[in-house]
Amino acid sequence: MTNLSYDAKMREAMQALTQWGAFLTTSADGAQNTMAIGWGSIGFAWGKPLFTVLVRNTRYTHELLEKATEFVVSIPLTDHMQKELDYCGTQSGRDKDKFRTSNLKTAPGQKVSVPIIAGCQLHYECRILTSLPISLDELHESCHQWYADDYHILYVGEILACYEIA
């Protein structure tokens, strides 16, 4: 395991995220879940490095994040986990425990109680600083095609640990 500054692999992270996706894992009240994400931002504010994710209000992950204090973004730096990402992107944690019904394996987080997804090279362990619901009324019309009756919530996480596992 190699500890990294939050920005060391930010370009690789964004490229992987937008090309094949990443896992967003969280837990609350004894339940845990992971979902596939393809959007996100990396930055800095309040003297802290940040990873911001977007989650639809209809997702089980949203239900967990509303009670959670932490999340982890685990990013495969090649497309070798496409099958697992597809599975997590099409199944809901409401109906099944994805960790029991797939080959997904977890490992303990270093700084958070949320696990990382094994097999991914890059991990961002985050503490939730705030959540910001997107209002469609306030969103540029070029983004409206992404919504039916739902909307996204931005979860802004402080990156507590960033590391690579070869």
Next chain:
Amino acid sequence: MTNLSYDAKMREAMQALTQWGAFLTTSADGAQNTMAIGWGSIGFAWGKPLFTVLVRNTRYTHELLEKATEFVVSIPLTDHMQKELDYCGTQSGRDKDKFRTSNLKTAPGQKVSVPIIAGCQLHYECRILTSLPISLDELHESCHQWYADDYHILYVGEILACYEIA
């Protein structure tokens, strides 16, 4: 001028932003202003590359951004514009036209009507997609030290052009 993908220099951008700062320029109703920023995020959502900036509600730039549709982030990749950044970080565009009272020079934007700051190497021309006010009630206590009676608004911009000027 070299056109870049939004992520090509994101690490350099974040390092410059957090080490010595960058210029956030906007215009509305015939007025234009630039301010120094040290925070921000770069990412991707809605099929678009994003640059997110934070502006306090007390700033003149906030007044302009509430009416504006575009902004530009101009980033010096070395600290050669420290004096200009200090000036923009301590003076308000409410009291003076910073472009008349300093050595700051502008050049036309490529895709937006907001100018870039000459002398900076890296430029992100953005269209505002949404603005998200930070509620202190919903913000982790570790961030409260940054506020008195004010708060930040996140402006999420679609990066329409990203380029480097040698």
